[in-house]
Every structure is written in C-alpha cells, then in structure tokens.
Amino acid sequence: MKRVGILDVDELTEKLARGIFLAVPEAQVFLVSGNNERARRLERELPCWTLDNYQDVIDEVDVIITGVDCQAMNEIANQVQLRSAQTLVSLVPGIHSQSLRDLFRHADCVRAMLTFAAEINKSSVILTTADKEVQDLFSLLGQLTLLPDESDFDLATVSLCMNGWFYFFAEGLQCWLAEKGMADEVARRLVLGGLKDCAEYANHNAAIALGDLGNVMASSEHLTLQGLEVLAKMQALNPWRAASETVLSIVQKTRPPQ
Numbered sequence: 001m002k003r004v005g006i007l008d009v010d011e012l013t014e015k016l017a018r019g020i021f022l023a024v025p026e027a028q029v030f031l032v033s034g035n036n037e038r039a040r041r042l043e044r045e046l047p048c049w050t051l052d053n054y055q056d057v058i059d060e061v062d063v064i065i066t067g068v069d070c071q072a073m074n075e076i077a078n079q080v081q082l083r084s085a086q087t088l089v090s091l092v093p094g095i096h097s098q099s100l101r102d103l104f105r106h107a108d109c110v111r112a113m114l115t116f117a118a119e120i121n122k123s124s125v126i127l128t129t130a131d132k133e134v135q136d137l138f139s140l141l142g143q144l145t146l147l148p149d150e151s152d153f154d155l156a157t158v159s160l161c162m163n164g165w166f167y168f169f170a171e172g173l174q175c176w177l178a179e180k181g182m183a184d185e186v187a188r189r190l191v192l193g194g195l196k197d198c199a200e201y202a203n204h205n206a207a208i209a210l211g212d213l214g215n216v217m218a219s220s221e222h223l224t225l226q227g228l229e230v231l232a233k234m235q236a237l238n239p240w241r242a243a244s245e246t247v248l249s250i251v252q253k254t255r256p257p258q
Helices: 011-023 037-045 054-060 070-077 097-104 116-120 132-139 150-179 184-204 210-220 222-233 238-253
Strands: 004-006 029-032 049-051 063-066 087-090 109-113 123-127 142-146
Touching: 004 011, 004 054, 011 029, 011 037, 011 116, 029 037, 029 054, 037 049, 049 054, 070 097, 087 097, 087 132, 097 109, 109 150, 116 123, 123 132, 123 150, 132 142, 150 184, 150 238, 184 210, 210 222
Parallel strands: 004 029, 004 063, 029 049, 063 087, 087 109, 123 142
Antiparallel strands: 109 123
16 A cells, blocks of 8 residues: 655544544554644554654655645645655645646646545545556545546535535434424434435436436325425525535635745
8 A cells, every 4th residue: 555645634634544544554644743733643543653844754655645725735835845656636625736736846646535534434535537556545535436627526526515514404404303302313313314315225226317216206205295395486405506606616716826
C-alpha cells in the first residue's frame, strides 16, 4: 500500500485517516504536527507519524493529501517540492486539476471528494483520473466513482454537500415524530431506517428511475400519495434546487490565489 501524507488535519482528513487505519491497520500515514490538536490526537490514538513540516512529510510518502483552503494551499505550494513519482490529491472544492498542476509545479494531481462516512469505510468517494494504486487507496473508504470531466466533478461536489443537508432533513422528520409523542431514539431509528430502505431498494433496482419506483409505491399506498400531493403543491423541492444552485455557483467561481 502507498505511504500517505496529510498536510493539514481538519475534520474531513481526520475521518479519512481513521478510515484508512480501519481498513488497513498496518497503513503508513504521516502528518504535519505544528499546532494542530487533531494531528496530535491522531498520533496518540493511531499508529501514524507526525513530522515537523510539510516538506518532511512529502519526503516520506507516495500520496500527498491536502484539504486546506485556497490561501493556505498557495502558501504550502510555495514551500514544498514534490518528486515526479508522487501523487497530489486535493480535497479542496472548485480547484481544477490544471490549477493544481500549475500551483504545485507537478504533473500528477488528482481531485477527490468524500464524506465523514469515510471514517467507517462507507463514504461515497469521487476521484478525477487517477492510477490504479490511488484508486485502490480511496476505494478503501467507500464506493468509488471516477469522474475525469471537471464539470461533472463540480456537480458531484454539490451532491456530496447534499449529504450534509440530509442530516437536517432527517432531524426535522425525527423531531416531528418526537413532537407527536414518539421516543427520540425510536423516531431516529425509523427515519434513518426509511432512508436506508430507500437507498437499498433503489440500488437493487438500478435500472428503474427513482421517480418510477416512487410512483409504484405511491400508487399502491393511498396515504403515501396523499402526502406526495401536499409536497408537490408546496413545491417542496424548490429550496433544495436553490441551495444546489448556490453551492454550484460558489464552486465554479473558486480559483486559487495568484
């Protein structure tokens, strides 16, 4: 397995590191210590190494992962030199592969997106073009989708933002059940179970459009249809579409600092 370096540990890259060790306990992961409490916590809890600076980490690894913001990425790029055989993987939304190549003066740059479920190896994982070893590494964290087209990748970035919105959607439904008298833990289990049922059955029937599956269920259950009519009348999807458009616009406008 390739040796992995994480240049700055934030919430997402912490989940990534934990997911790697869950899948491969003998993995070799290197972190920059600095003043980063997350990195120090990972060093205490997992068999990873912390080194003093970015270049020290880069000198030890095959795959370099960065998830910092654009300004910090620019500062890091000015401090380091990558070897030709290394792969740089960026988790920064909106920064296209060619911009990464220009910024780091390095040919092999890959974009990636994943969710907190990487911690338990159940994330959706999206990569641009990458070699088999890099694909194998990120496949450890969940279901891998390759999207070489940068425009498709930007759209996929929005889809992973939706993942975060689903938590609040589920919480809202849970709270409604709880307000009606159901125990919180039971309401949570039922709502999350319903979402899981939907995903599992849709994946089982991958050749059938999601709307068609929903229509079959609604036509066979009068109460489901009654609720759908209310949602359609209130145009319940419109706020989700507006949120998606906003995020996509931000992603498309993101550029590395000059």
